[in-house]
Amino acid sequence: MRVALFVPCYVDQLYPRVAMATLDLLEQQGLDVEFPEAQTCCGQPMLNSGCDQDALPLADRFLDIFSGYDAIVAPSGSCVSMVKNHYAHLVHEDARYETIRTRIYELCEFLVDVLKIESLPVKFPYKVGLHSSCHGLRELRLASDSELNAPSFNKPLQLLELLDGIEIADLKRKDECCGFGGTFAVSEEAVSCTMGRDRVADHLQAGTQVLTAGDMSCLMHLAGLIRRDKQPISVMHIAEILAGYGVPQ
Template sequence: MTVALFVPCYLDQFYPDVAIATLEILERLGVDVAFPEDQTCCGQPMANTGCTADCAPVARRFVDIFAPYDAIVCPSGSCTSMVRNHYDEYFAKEDAAFEHVKTRTFDLCEYLVDELHLSELKIDGQDVHFPHKVSLHQSCHGLRELRLGPSSENMTPRNNKVRDLLDFVKDIEICDLSRSDECCGFGGTFAVNEPDVSAAMGRDRVADHVASGSEVIVSADMSCLMHLQGLIRRQKDPIEVMHVVQILAGRKPKGKKQ
């Protein structure tokens, strides 16, 4: 079984360590990982802006590139959701290649939990330790479209897959938020079209994380963390951001000694 690693544009350009950490985790778990070098953007920014005609050839190219693989894994809930939930209008219902890509594209966390059934986490035979206080930011795409965890407006019981993975890490302390699943205000092009509203929402989220006593905001979606990180830097708040896979792979907060 060969798994293709799909690396979103913003990770490739701004947070390549998240992609590297994803590769490390998958290979340590015995997964045969391929990286199709022809991959490009999934088209989400164009689709969100209403430019569906421009997104169509991007979506078709994505399917052409990734259809040969048994599964596609992506460390980004929003880009995963784009493929799974918003590609349908670009393909015929009987398109077998598209149906394969649609059903076999996974967010990293759900792949580890649902496909690999991860039951422990070790690096070179040793437990992963992260002796820090963290708080979990749950992205809207991850909750509302991929169902990575329970959401407050829905009474359906669900395990929180991101939290389940963090539970494998030793010495970590999870800080509770007053509003555990509130939007950070990023929303891709929403942050460009409505910058004041977006920033206000982000400042509220950062304040909730800081008030919890957290040292690190953790999420499965680096796009949300990119938004929050910009506000943290401007406000000089005493908190950092990390993708969950960086913690799983043994990374340390930048403000702490290795």
């Protein structure tokens, strides 16, 4: 399998440890992973702000760079959803798009659905609270919606439960938005921060020691509030936990 690592902007610029953890985790599964150095932003910030024509050149560039791979894996549900679901009206006439759309995976999705891993040699003796990011939950279907009377599943949780010594925090609102929302956090700062603090409060009542998610943008928002309010919670991307990285001090 020819696998490409797609690294989102937030990870590349601010949290490179997440990219390294993703690479380590994939290589631990015996994969030969390539990192196309020409990759840039997928265009999500532009499209989210209604600037479709500004996003189009980045979508074209993405197809140029990532065509030919058997799988494209990224530690970000929002960026994967951008390509899988929101490139459609930008590059739908490009024959390469349908192939790439079916070959791009969020990290947990790839580990569960493609590699079907059933064990991880990692010990993580902490109480972990899982934040279900909106794009991964609602658009990629990485987990079932808690409000629906339907069979439940949760791919990130399924992976976390493979770790030795881990305890999962029982949240009251398992799939509520953190309030980040990209440019929403700028245009509606007060609402965004209130939503984020609500999520942190839920983790505090559940006894969360380490808060994790599949999107570093959501975690950046929550970590900022945790740091400002001096709350006793560490924040780690799920790739860092699954790859066996220690809790940052």
